[in-house]
Amino acid sequence: MKATTPAQDLTRGVWRENPVLVQLLGLCPTLAVTNTVANSIAMGLATFFVLVGSSFLVSSLKKLIPNEIRMSGFILIIATFVTIVDMLLQAIVPDIHKALGAFIALIVVNCIILGRQEAFASKRPVGRSVLDAVGSGAGFMIALLMMGAFRELLGNGSLLGYPVLGPSFEPWVIMILPPGGFFTLGFILLGFGWWKSKEEEKPKLRRWPHGVVSKEAA
Amino acid sequence: MSGLVWILISAMVVNNFTLALFLGLCPFLGVSGKVATALRMGAANLFVLLITSLSVSLLNALVLGKAPYLRLISFIVVIASLVQIVEMIVKKFSPTLFRELGIYLPLITTNCAILGLAIFQTNRGYGFVEGIFFAVGAGLGLTLALVLMASIRERLELSDVPSMARNMGLVLIVAGTLSLAFMGFAGLFSS
Numbered sequence: 001m002k003a004t005t006p007a008q009d010l011t012r013g014v015w016r017e018n019p020v021l022v023q024l025l026g027l028c029p030t031l032a033v034t035n036t037v038a039n040s041i042a043m044g045l046a047t048f049f050v051l052v053g054s055s056f057l058v059s060s061l062k063k064l065i066p067n068e069i070r071m072s073g074f075i076l077i078i079a080t081f082v083t084i085v086d087m088l089l090q091a092i093v094p095d096i097h098k099a100l101g102a103f104i105a106l107i108v109v110n111c112i113i114l115g116r117q118e119a120f121a122s123k124r125p126v127g128r129s130v131l132d133a134v135g136s137g138a139g140f141m142i143a144l145l146m147m148g149a150f151r152e153l154l155g156n157g158s159l160l161g162y163p164v165l166g167p168s169f170e171p172w173v174i175m176i177l178p179p180g181g182f183f184t185l186g187f188i189l190l191g192f193g194w195w196k197s198k199e200e201e202k203p204k205l206r207r208w209p210h211g212v213v214s215k216e217a218a
Numbered sequence: 219m220s221g222l223v224w225i226l227i228s229a230m231v232v233n234n235f236t237l238a239l240f241l242g243l244c245p246f247l248g249v250s251g252k253v254a255t256a257l258r259m260g261a262a263n264l265f266v267l268l269i270t271s272l273s274v275s276l277l278n279a280l281v282l283g284k285a286p287y288l289r290l291i292s293f294i295v296v297i298a299s300l301v302q303i304v305e306m307i308v309k310k311f312s313p314t315l316f317r318e319l320g321i322y323l324p325l326i327t328t329n330c331a332i333l334g335l336a337i338f339q340t341n342r343g344y345g346f347v348e349g350i351f352f353a354v355g356a357g358l359g360l361t362l363a364l365v366l367m368a369s370i371r372e373r374l375e376l377s378d379v380p381s382m383a384r385n386m387g388l389v390l391i392v393a394g395t396l397s398l399a400f401m402g403f404a405g406l407f408s409s
Contacts (some may be wrong), residue, residue, distance in 0.1 A: 114328060186387050
């Protein structure tokens with residue numbers, strides 16, 4: 001693995017290697033709970049806590065966990081932190097806990113968390129692992145907030161429960177229902193694709209037929 | 219009896235795991251390139267869902283009544299071990315099938331559909347028989363979604379889409395349209 005500076009470890013996950021928007025990991029919670037901004041924030045914070053906690057613990061225990069059963073070890077550590085978050089949310093914000101439902105427990109199988117343990121925390125020092133987890137957690141939260149703000153604004157005409165678009169706005173109910181999640185992420189990715197294809201076109205004098213370009217993109 | 223049939227139909231189309239509850243999106247987006255692979259993936263999922271449902275029923279009845287806070291941890295450990303055992307058995311008795319399933323078999327452990335089934339089954343208080351019907355419905359629903367998606371993507375491969383749509387964006391829009399169509403099944407329950 002290439003040597004990186006602490007600043008790179010921290011910022012990498014936020015945008016350039018954003019776990020959701022670039023790597024397409026952890027899509028289940030991204031699509032399922034982002035129908036309002038409040039739910040997105042709660043889910044983002046819960047995942048952030050689990051990610052940072054597990055990265056810290058995995059990195060501290062990396063010499064003690066045998067290589068053969070490291071996956072089971074990681075999963076057990078993650079499941080423990082998720083149980084803590086589940087109980088905390090139930091005690092502090094029971095309404096949100098009810099709205100998120102089973103998706104709190106499903107943080108265990110969020111590939112972002114297991115991915116960071118396997119790719120980073122199990123090989124690197126504790127401090128760096130925590131920085132990496134903070135960066136990826138923040139990136140996940142940014143993606144959730146983008147989705148949540150877009151869907152609540154169009155689907156309900158409000159942000160965080162406060163009406164923004166006024167009474168004459170007819171809400172697009174579909175945006176807060178399941179198909180809206182697919183459409184929102186789809187449009188965000190289409191936007192990225194459009195931006196990327198503009199960037200790629202700049203230095204070229206002529207465009208190749210579609211078939212030639214698509215091999216590389218796939 | 220009709221209650222059990224409704225559990226199956228509800229899990230299969232009305233509350234389809236992939237298109238309405240967003241569970242099991244990784245295989246839905248990753249393995250839906252070809253219809254043949256999608257079918258095999260669906261079958262493997264159906265099988266693991268079924269044995270998970272059976273063991274979750276047993277766990278709930280025998281162990282977890284006394285220690286509910288251990289639920290999540292014991293579910294994930296049991297699922298991981300079950301998948302490991304299934305992998306060994308398949309490898310021993312049918313090496314051909316093992317080769318065909320390849321990496322997808324171990325990856326089922328981190329498929330949210332499996333853990334989701336365990337949690338929903340517990341939260342809704344389904345017993346042994348209801349659990350079986352729920353698991354079969356969920357598995358058939360996953361297979362249906364995977365195969366539909368794969369058939370559409372096989373056609374998309376041959377069509378001329380704009381270059382900005384040559385990533386997952388287009389696939390997600392297609393998934394949204396499918397999900398929209400599946401919302402129609404909610405009308406089944408109004409009568």
